[in-house]
Amino acid sequence: NAGVTQTPKFQVLKTGQSMTLQCAQDMNHEYMSWYRQDPGMGLRLIHYSVGAGITDQGEVPNGYNVSRSTTEDFPLRLLSAAPSQTSVYFCASSYDPGDRVNTEKLFFGSGTQLSVL
Amino acid sequence: GIQVEQSPPDLILQEGANSTLRCNFSDSVNNLQWFHQNPWGQLINLFYIPSGTKQNGRLSATTVATERYSLLYISSSQTTDSGVYFCAVERANAGKSTFGDGTTLTVKP
Numbered sequence: 001n002a003g004v005t006q007t008p009k010f011q012v013l014k015t016g017q018s019m020t021l022q023c024a025q026d027m028n029h030e031y032m033s034w035y036r037q038d039p040g041m042g043l044r045l046i047h048y049s050v051g052a053g054i055t056d057q058g059e060v061p062n063g064y065n066v067s068r069s070t071t072e073d074f075p076l077r078l079l080s081a082a083p084s085q086t087s088v089y090f091c092a093s094s095y096d097p098g099d100r101v102n103t104e105k106l107f108f109g110s111g112t113q114l115s116v117l
Numbered sequence: 118g119i120q121v122e123q124s125p126p127d128l129i130l131q132e133g134a135n136s137t138l139r140c141n142f143s144d145s146v147n148n149l150q151w152f153h154q155n156p157w158g159q160l161i162n163l164f165y166i167p168s169g170t171k172q173n174g175r176l177s178a179t180t181v182a183t184e185r186y187s188l189l190y191i192s193s194s195q196t197t198d199s200g201v202y203f204c205a206v207e208r209a210n211a212g213k214s215t216f217g218d219g220t221t222l223t224v225k226p
Contacts, residue, residue, distance in 0.1 A: 029212075031212025040218075042217050042218045093212070105165050107162075108152075111159070
């Protein structure tokens with residue numbers, strides 16, 4: 001069981017370049033989300049999805065696009081990279097636990113360290 | 118949106134000491150989770166604890182939902198406990214969590 005898989009782990013871009021961060025989960029979770037973490041700060045929500053074909057903006061969506069064509073995949077696209085987008089990006093998946101008592105609800109990938117020069 | 122405040126922002130301990138980390142949140146929540154971010158940046162789940170008390174070895178957590186706070190207790194701290202501890206809350210089950218800014222814990226040998 002791989003959990004949440006993010007690629008690449010590291011990326012360096014020049015200002016104005018575009019790229020896609022990949023995220024896949026194999027737990028059949030309904031919800032997926034993207035966060036960014038800047039130095040000394042907590043994670044901030046970029047975009048999230050409550051199911052295939054449904055996405056919505058989080059706290060810091062500008063400069064990013066997402067789509068959710070399948071339950072498993074939730075790619076994050078940087079349209080025209082800017083130095084302000086230098087950050088560590090985390091993808092997460094989660095589910096509705098209902099009345100179940102569980103030990104973990106939000107599952108994270110290992111992160112992508114992105115530098116924009 | 119919901120606000121999450123964690124305290125203290127930084128904590129330095131000698132190995133073997135105990136500590137309490139606090140997470141306050143501004144509105145009612147359905148979900149609350151504590152994470153440890155290790156020095157390699159990996160986020161490790163500690164507890165899913167929207168209410169009540171849980172224990173796992175030297176760590177325990179308590180959430181008092183009606184008073185909008187959660188506490189993480191670390192007993193007999195070890196150097197491997199060093200890192201950043203985050204509290205994340207969610208108002209509804211929609212995969213949309215809000216994080217605090219974390220508590221940076223340094224345990225010295």
